[in-house]
Amino acid sequence: MTSRTEPTMTVKPKGNAASVTFENVTKVYGRDVTAVDSISLTIEAGQLVTLLGPSGCGKTTTLRMIAGLEMATEGRILIGDQDVTKLPATDRDVSMVFQSYALFPHMSVLENVSYGLKFSGFKGVEVRDRALDGLELVGLAGYGDRLPSELSGGQQQRVAVARALVLEPQVLLFDEPLSNLDAKLRRQVREEIRDIQQSLGLTVVYVTHDQEEALAVSDRIIVMRNAQIAQEGAPRDLYEYPDDQFVADFIGEANLIRCDIESVDGDQASISIGAYRQSLPARGLSAGPAVLAVRPNRIGISVGSQDGGIPAQVSKATYVGRHMEYTLKAEFGSLFVTSGDINAPLQPGTDVSLSFQQSAPVLLPAENT
Missing domain, CATH: 3.40.50.300 (P-loop containing nucleotide triphosphate hydrolases)
Structure with missing residues (x-):
């Protein structure tokens, strides 16, 4: 790597x-x-x-x-x-x-x-x-x-x-x-x-x-x-x-999401998670199964459905002072997400759409998933 x-x-x-x-x-x-x-x-x-x-x-x-x-x-x-x-x-x-x-x-x-x-x-x-x-x-x-x-x-x-x-x-x-x-x-x-x-x-x-x-x-x-x-x-x-x-999850906590690398062009990989698509650094990986590591504070949440977003639902919301902590349920499993918006917290049961910041996700090998 x-x-x-x-x-x-x-x-x-x-x-x-x-x-x-x-x-x-x-x-x-x-x-x-x-x-x-x-x-x-x-x-x-x-x-x-x-x-x-x-x-x-x-x-x-x-x-x-x-x-x-x-x-x-x-x-x-x-x-x-x-x-x-x-x-x-x-x-x-x-x-x-x-x-x-x-x-x-x-x-x-x-x-x-x-x-x-x-x-x-x-x-x-x-x-x-x-x-x-x-x-x-x-x-x-x-x-x-x-x-x-x-x-x-x-x-x-x-x-x-x-x-x-x-x-x-x-x-x-x-x-x-x-x-x-x-x-x-x-x-x-x-x-x-x-x-x-x-x-x-x-x-x-x-x-x-x-x-x-x-x-x-x-x-x-x-x-x-x-x-x-x-x-x-x-x-x-x-x-x-x-x-x-291991390092991704131990240093600062990360959501580890199964994904597929559909193609690699130079040092860029096109990945898919269900209908969601994104291009990001390939980090030496080739086409096939992989894992996407995404930090909890680098996931965008929008209420309702958004074109190209990942549909999910809020299953738990916790106020911890400086930020909100959410557990979200998506088709591929649960995600842990933090948000600085403490004035308008999302309620459990709310349908949301998720997106990843451009520099946020990191591709990792699929071993041990």
Whole structure:
């Protein structure tokens, strides 16, 4: 498959930032449980790269192998130019921010941030100065004397970030860092993490199962499925040009509709869904059965019948504040559609006609349909 590459802003790595390389890395537990299956990837220094996928896909195991908390069964792992495949976690210049924050409840905020510094060869005043700088960097100057229990969830997560940052690691790892926060805090803290990463030129590897979070913070996203890499690329590339049905549906949700490619002329395909016809990029496919992936917000809805449109009926309408969510029943099955028109919502039972925005549908292979 071919896709256009969305230009991304690159931040020059600073200080200690290093690249991460996996060369045919496999991780097997016991005799036959393959958690990561011969993956190869490169994370450039100064980039924030997200490992995204459903539970059990191998993303957390991959992160833990970078940290040295799990050892690869096969293959090589490099941080910068150093082969760290067999090095324990204590000998890798890597810091990790855990889902649970892992703060010491009996220690003050300043003591928590200072903890790792004391075991890294720093002394006295330098430990305190670095810890205070770290708290200022995450917006917690003046909070050093408080206990973790006196902070909000978002503030505790910032303490965990500060504790990792002050060690100035080659690679900073985040394992589902926002899963314990409510929606508003998640948005705020992810923006703070991204701002810090860009301003310091850090190499960050970030694990999440939240597609919106991955799209918002990443330079690149690596989508994992069944212990392998399904697709990787810039966020917009993955959203606009998924390679298969799994990626299309996992990144941002998509309606997957069976269609027929009637003909291909150059790089354009003429497709049909019942009586509906449209021309769109062929993406290397030839005439025959295929699948059309269409985002819920890129389907036009008109009341009544329209020439050339796809007839459907509203079966469910849900108001969710910023937009309406509709479940529509068409001849070929159900569709999920969103609409920004919240002032004149459609009622269940309404007959409608559907159309696709010209740039909205993406052709995919028909396998596994």
